Amino acid sequence: MSQFSLKILWLNTNLAIAIDQILGKTNYPLTSYFFWPRNDAWENLKTELESKPWISAEDKIHLLNQVTEIINYWQEEGKNIPLGQVRKQFPHYFFSGSL
Template sequence: MPKFALKALWLENDLAIAVDQVVAKNRSPLTHYFFWPRDDAWEQLKAELESKTWISEVDRIELLNRATELINYWQNGGRNRPISEAQAQFPDILIGGNS
């Protein structure tokens, strides 16, 4: 059974979110990055996940809920905090960036 995981790029003016498929301990990109707030990353991610009909509704909902939490954290001041704090807050999300 495939598992999925979010990854994010923590940028100065944007938050980029993508999904990887996880098999064993290996990650493979499943989607490209969607940028918030430049675009409506959540809606784009939702549409992309819905287009992959082999992803269960439960998995889609879990990914979208977690993406919502990350977006809310970023826009409510998290973007001005050290990236290490975001990594500690969201240990299940692979977060990289330039801060």
């Protein structure tokens, strides 16, 4: 699964998630950012992943499970948690944000 990376904008009122593909030491944007709860980011990412036939079904499921985990954490407790603490909770994702 190391060939993909989640990029997350951690904001007070929104969460934005994008996926990069990692080839060698370079990250390439695979999707644009999709915002939650403004839009259904999970569904948008699912549609984007389905349009990419070179990504295995297993990788797609794994990525969507990661997205679910991040969205659930943000909804349940993460909105006001300092970004540094969020980074410790999810060390394998790339975060930026306002907290």
